[in-house]
Amino acid sequence: MDSHSQPVRPDFSTVRFIYFDLDDTLIDHLKAQERALVDVWTQYPELQRTEPKVFASEFAGTNYRLWEAYRSSEVSQSELRRLRFEQTFRQIGVGTLDWREVDEIYMDCYSRHWDWIPDARDALMQVSRHFPTGIMTNGFTFVQKKKFEYFSLNRYARHLIISEEVGYLKPDPRIFAFAAEKAGFKPSELLYVGDSYSSDILGGCQCGWKTAWYLQPGKAPERHLADLVFSGFRELLQALIPDTKTNPT
Template sequence: MNPRFVFFDLDNTLLDHNSAEAAAHNELYHSTPELQEITLDDWLNTYKSINHQLWLRYQEGDIDRHGLQRLRFHDSMVQLGVSTGRSDEIGSAYMQFYRNHWEWVDGAKEALEKVSQTFPIGIVTNGFLETQQKKIEKMGLGRHTDLFIITEEIGVMKPHPRVFDVATERAGVDRESILYVGDSYSSDIIGGRNAGWNTAWFTALVSEIEEGQSADFQFDNFDDLLKILHI
């Protein structure tokens, strides 16, 4: 594999979103009397289900990001029979806890440094603009690239073709010369493939791989990515 440009996804590829989310919810639960009326497992299961559905609505343009941020806590608390009087405050507290737990995926920091010394790189990520910008700043990603594409700025989310068209234009190389490294099969691998990019599927944090799902390269250890790139 000999790309001329490498794009990386951010959450659950370079940064461990799952661990940060879990730690934030644990901290939120133990500091919020309303949530302690139910079990932590009931809270997590309900929140994850409602949050997933709201993200789908957000992706379809049915709600905006402010609605998503508000409703995922409000609606979860309603479903569990918990008082919603402080739902907005609790949602804000969660975001602060979440920011306190951002960490690199194992091996990702070292791999990113090595790849960026060999290839021009960029980041393409879904997520809220301000949150993703803070991640980029806190983790020092600006040392490696100044090409950050946060889909909220474009107005559609991966895997929408417009995201990949904008990224291709900003990379300044042919589509077939781009490698995209990401964890989400639907957003990153299918989106990248449909855009004519090469794809490297990072599966270490993927909960389930369905039969027939594949990428140009699949890996669960960043050392293997470096080997395929001859670094």
């Protein structure tokens, strides 16, 4: 156990309902995105004038900026899907590709690389035996619904909440309020588990929820508001279900 980042055992005794983030908390979105971009790269000689890593990192940076713009309603979902390719192509000097065709291939490849974050499935299964659970995700409805189905998430989660359906993206307090209402518990009885400090941890804290931050080992800043920082799901299980055995089952 890392005594520097985790000096005090978090008090989760008031927790009655647990919501999980989906991308990069339960499901490895970034790995699927990277692999899908390499698949796209292999199909287009125009792209191969640039290293696949450069193409993937240009796309990732552009996508991140456009998601910020989408979050603040400056661009629509369809503009985001168009611009993230058009702008990436421009940055790497490719002018001839049809973004719609590339997007279609990308989305298809992306879904073929979906996989759980290590131990996340087992943790979700165990947590859902002890607590009612839900999933709250920022994402496109048509993509996230496919993930719910592919990973059979309705087996574990009572509520599957997607920002696009609610009309607000995390960290907007209104999506946390919507989720709390669905769960039927007070904010202090809710725990949010996620990987994004700005969307998940600050969003949850602002609404009076308990928070658990999934983060790579040693990456936590000295000062943060999360009740728990964990880098392996066993740490989360031990905090929530104290009699969890430490040996893997």
